[in-house]
Amino acid sequence: MADPLSDLWRVDTSDFQDSDSLQSILTSILRSVPDAMIVIDDSGVIMAFSLAAETLFGYKASDVVGKNINCLMTETDRVHHDQYIRNYLVTGERQIIGIGRIVEARLANGDSIPVELKIGEAAIGDRKLFTGFIRDITERQANIHRISELQAEIGNFSRLSAVGTMASAMAHELNQPLTAVANYLEAARDMLDAPSADDLAMVQEALTAAAEQSIRAGQIVRRLRDYVSRGELDLRPVDLKAVIDDAVTIAKVGIDGPLARVVVRMEDPEVRVLADRLQLRQVFANLIRNAIEALSETETPQIWIHTRHADGETAIQVRDNGPGLSEELIHSPFDAFQTTKANGMGLGLSICQTIIEAHGSTIEVSSQPGAGAAFTFTLRTAIEVTE
Structure with a gap:
């Protein structure tokens, strides 16, 4: 019986006299390809499991070949994977083939790790084979997370510094108009204890001045708010x-x-x-x-x-x-x-x-x-x- 994987590989077979030689080449590839490589058929059954896949998942090829690929998935993807294949075979709509995405993989010891998955397909007669290339990105995600944390720390420090500077500036800028408002209102209150005609005129002037200073305080707040909301973009x-x-x-x-x-x-x-x-x-x-x-x-x-x-x-x-x-x-x-x-x-x-x-x-x-x-x-x- 011919090897079902032989048509998957674009290899010049003219120098090989028998299928054993070709099988040796395919086996060598499965043992040497740097990323974990898994081949499944259109029902999700594992047909080939590379050496790198053995190292990554902790299974021997003999443990998983012939089993459904969902044994290497976490619960979230496991319950839906076969349906994804059926949907693709019926509709032809690609959701991951040729695109790739990040998923969780389940290891032999029960742990799960983030992996980058890329999938290719090949047609053999009326059937399709799917080849998945899997790369462990645990370290990459940890580095991204650490960089993100450092960026957040720097951002928080910058914001705290800006808030401190802004608070100091606001205290300085608002102190004068608010103090003036308080003084004008206190003077108006005192003059209203026993008001004369002249006192009423001065009260009116004091209230007018207090209103002007309150408007000035509002302008300072608006200016600072506009500055904060505008920010700087690196487009x-x-x-x-x-x-x-x-x-x-x-x-x-x-x-x-x-x-x-x-x-x-x-x-x-x-x-x-x-x-x-x-x-x-x-x-x-x-x-x-x-x-x-x-x-x-x-x-x-x-x-x-x-x-x-x-x-x-x-x-x-x-x-x-x-x-x-x-x-x-x-x-x-x-x-x-x-x-x-x-x-x-x-x-x-x-x-x-x-x-x-x-x-x-x-x-x-x-x-x-x-x-x-x-x-x-x-x-x-x-x-x-x-x-």
Whole structure:
């Protein structure tokens, strides 16, 4: 019987006199390919398991060949994987093939680790084979998380320094007008104890002066508020997919329990947008993490990130299939200090709105009870200049 994997490999077989020689080549490849490699058939059964896969998962090839691939998955993906294959075979719609994504893998010892999964396919007669290349990204995620923590610490230190400077400036700037208001009002009060015609005229002047100083104090507060809200953006062309991938990784850090499946569907996976990379990543991380937490009790938690392009802009939507926004949030979701989380501050969506508006756009939300929530915004598409 011919080796079912032989057609999977584009190898010049003219120098091989028998199938044993070809099998030796294929076996050598399975033992030498640097990333873990697993081949399954269209029913999800494992047909080949590379040496690197043995090292990564802790199984021998003989332990898993012939078993369904879901034995290497966590509960979240295991219950849905066979259905994903059936859907693809029926509809032809690719959700991961040729695209890749980050998933959780289950090891022989029961532990789970984050891995980057890329899948290719091959047709053999009427059947399809799928080859998965798996790379452990535990260290990468740890580094990203550590960098994110350091950036947060630097950001917090900068904000605290700015708050201290601002508080000092406000105290200095507001001291004069507020002191003047108090003095004018105290003088007017004293003159009203036994007012004469002249005293009433002076009271009127004192109240007018107090009103002027109160207006001046208001102008100082508005000027400081405008300065804080304006901020500084480092706008430049950024790879949107890379930003989304980083944000998905960051959003999942520290989440206990099953994680929602994040599906990224980009009209152009190589699109670049004009944005401040760090701030845009913060927007995606906030929206994705909010969705993950909202989906904690959803039976089949999924998050979709869609992008499409028109008229020099890239429209972006982050949507989930959760319970939708609560009554507290549905009417004014972006107001600061609104939260239904026990440990939340209610600033995540407000920060998202501030960042998106600083990019010259707006963020909108639509939600129906039991049908999830969708956040939509646009960014300017970066125009590549060619010489």
